[in-house]
Amino acid sequence: MESKVVDENDEGPAVPMRVDRFGFVRQEHSPNEGLARSRSAFEYQRDERRIRKWRKMIGVGGIDWKQYVRRKPHVVKRRIRKGIPDCLRGLVWQLISGSRDLLLLNPGVYEQLVIYETSASELDIIRDISRTFPSHVFFQQRHGPGQRSLYNILKAYSVFDRDVGYVQGMGFVAGLLLLYMSEEDAFWLLVALLKGAVHTPMEGMYLVGLPLVQQYLFQFDRLVKEHLPKLGEHFAQEMINPSMYASQWFITVFSYSFPFHLALRIWDVFLFEGVKVVFKVGLALLKYCQDDLVKLPFEKLIHALRNFPEDAMNPDLLLPMAFSIKASPLSLPLPPPLLLSQ
Amino acid sequence: MANRMDHEYDYLFKIVVIGDSGVGKSNILSRFTRNEFCLESKSTIGVEFATRTLQVEGKTVKAQIWDTAGQERYRAITSAYYRGAVGALLVYDITKRQTFDNVLRWLRELRDHADSNIVIIMAGNKSDLKHLRAVSEQDGQALAEKEGLSFLETSALEAVNVDKAFQTILTDIYQIISKKALAAQEAATSTAPGQGTTINVSDTSANVKKGCCSA
Numbered sequence: 378m379e380s381k382v383v384d385e386n387d388e389g390p391a392v393p394m395r396v397d398r399f400g401f402v403r404q405e406h407s408p409n410e411g412l413a414r415s416r417s418a419f420e421y422q423r424d425e426r427r428i429r430k431w432r433k434m435i436g437v438g439g440i441d442w443k444q445y446v447r448r449k450p451h452v453v454k455r456r457i458r459k460g461i462p463d464c465l466r467g468l469v470w471q472l473i474s475g476s477r478d479l480l481l482l483n484p485g486v487y488e489q490l491v492i493y494e495t496s497a498s499e500l501d502i503i504r505d506i507s508r509t510f511p512s513h514v515f516f517q518q519r520h521g522p523g524q525r526s527l528y529n530i531l532k533a534y535s536v537f538d539r540d541v542g543y544v545q546g547m548g549f550v551a552g553l554l555l556l557y558m559s560e561e562d563a564f565w566l567l568v569a570l571l572k573g574a575v576h577t578p579m580e581g582m583y584l585v586g587l588p589l590v591q592q593y594l595f596q597f598d599r600l601v602k603e604h605l606p607k608l609g610e611h612f613a614q615e616m617i618n619p620s621m622y623a624s625q626w627f628i629t630v631f632s633y634s635f636p637f638h639l640a641l642r643i644w645d646v647f648l649f650e651g652v653k654v655v656f657k658v659g660l661a662l663l664k665y666c667q668d669d670l671v672k673l674p675f676e677k678l679i680h681a682l683r684n685f686p687e688d689a690m691n692p693d694l695l696l697p698m699a700f701s702i703k704a705s706p707l708s709l710p711l712p713p714p715l716l717l718s719q
Numbered sequence: 720m721a722n723r724m725d726h727e728y729d730y731l732f733k734i735v736v737i738g739d740s741g742v743g744k745s746n747i748l749s750r751f752t753r754n755e756f757c758l759e760s761k762s763t764i765g766v767e768f769a770t771r772t773l774q775v776e777g778k779t780v781k782a783q784i785w786d787t788a789g790q791e792r793y794r795a796i797t798s799a800y801y802r803g804a805v806g807a808l809l810v811y812d813i814t815k816r817q818t819f820d821n822v823l824r825w826l827r828e829l830r831d832h833a834d835s836n837i838v839i840i841m842a843g844n845k846s847d848l849k850h851l852r853a854v855s856e857q858d859g860q861a862l863a864e865k866e867g868l869s870f871l872e873t874s875a876l877e878a879v880n881v882d883k884a885f886q887t888i889l890t891d892i893y894q895i896i897s898k899k900a901l902a903a904q905e906a907a908t909s910t911a912p913g914q915g916t917t918i919n920v921s922d923t924s925a926n927v928k929k930g931c932c933s934a
Contacts (some may be wrong), residue, residue: 399815499741501790504740505741505762507759508741508760508761508762509761509762510761511759511760511761512759544790544792545740545762545763545764545765545788545790545793548762549764583792585792587792587793587794587795587796588793590795590796591795615825620765620766620799621766621768621794622763624765624766624796625764625765627793628764628765633761633764634761644836676768676770676783679768680768683767709732
């Protein structure tokens with residue numbers, strides 16, 4: 378038994394916990410990635426150089442950003458693919474997602490939603506609050522600031538868009554954002570994503586029938602067959618379909634169960650380039666593990682597709698592989714209406 | 720739990736675990752398949768999968784279990800997993816009346832999407848939380864009798880009746896199948912994922928010992 382015993386009334390741990398550099402409580406056998414380790418002088422200097430470049434690119438408070446993107450879009454794209462410096466991540470995410478503009482256009486709206494409105498989803502949201510990033514220190518304390526902010530954002534969104542309301546999975550997206558920005562900023566980024574301020578609106582992933590999830594899974598299946606025909610055939614033989622392993626990749630954009638340092642790197646690119654990166658990362662993962670996967674029977678396959686090996690989770694290896702895949706889900710046919718109406 | 724070596728099995732039964740969100744479906748599954756309980760578990764997104772092999776009336780039976788997200792909107796994805804299932808474990812939370820009242824909706828859902836002769840057992844979970852009880856055992860029993868379901872109260876936390884619940888449903892399924900030998904043959908094979916192919920299972924996927932709360 379490895380489960381932790383926690384006193385229900387415990388208002389937080391008395392002894393300092395061992396956490397990784399992102400604030401997740403370390404597992405006994407957790408791998409070394411993501412740990413605060415001492416950096417070499419070379420790494421330190423490289424990081425400092427990168428941060429200086431980024432600061433120059435953004436300008437004070439983001440003032441130079443739009444112009445820089447217009448003038449040198451390829452430089453921006455390349456730098457984002459290498460990873461946004463963690464200390465600037467929150468700001469840059471707001472700039473590239475278009476959420477900063479939404480925030481400025483809607484003063485006071487968030488406060489209104491949080492304080493004065495009530496939502497039919499309140500109980501559903503409360504039920505899931507302690508089940509969202511339960512191993513992160515910010516969200517662990519019952520009724521602590523992390524859980525309160527998470528509740529506020531989700532409730533506000535469920536009022537802001539009553540058709541979407543609250544759907545499980547949104548909490549992981551909101552939670553990830555909250556680790557990098559204020560509650561109100563995170564709310565508008567959620568709005569920007571679901572309403573499609575810059576890219577395809579994500580709201581179809583959460584609407585009744587989850588139509589966009591079904592579409593993406595259908596398209597992903599096609600892409601597997603096209604790009605990894607051997608594996609695609611093996612999946613077909615073993616009756617494996619993407620809903621068995623990839624629903625959460627799309628619904629939470631890899632934030633549900635992937636190592637956090639990898640999720641962040643994917644989010645950097647996702648916010649700038651859109652959902653196609655989710656397809657590409659998914660394909661890259663399968664491609665990387667293909668030789669092992671094609672040998673596995675059904676049950677072991679399911680397990681392997683939920684527990685990728687540590688070396689596959691290295692962003693500096695996985696992401697270049699993903700970018701090299703020329704896959705355009707948008708050019709793929711949509712699933713037949715029958716499938717969507719199921 | 721040591722590595723379990725499943726060289727073969729006589730029967731393979733596909734089971735779905737359904738019920739409202741937060742009633743403890745995932746912990747029932749982890750208790751049954753890995754003997755683990757996780758207080759800090761995440762809500763299930765989509766579906767999860769696990770297996771366990773056990774003896775039922777002298778036969779080796781492998782249970783292939785699909786654990787489903789409970790939120791209503793997820794039925795768009797999860798209801799596809801009812802197809803081919805020969806058993807369903809329908810879970811409610813004895814401390815939340817609403818989850819019990821929704822049992823009828825879940826039964827309707829099964830009638831619409833599952834095989835008509837699917838075997839259903841209802842489980843009132845969290846029986847350890849006696850001081851918070853909102854559904855009496857009699858109410859559970861009465862509903863089960865009215866709807867023709869097996870019934871047990873379970874505690875995934877204290878490992879009470881979880882094995883028994885699965886043992887009960889697997890035995891029920893086995894008995895139905897062995898009674899109707901011919902029709903049963905069809906039912907059993909149609910539950911195998913790789914229909915027509917032999918699935919060689921040398922060990923279960925669940926034998927990698929791993930924390931249940933991995934971030």
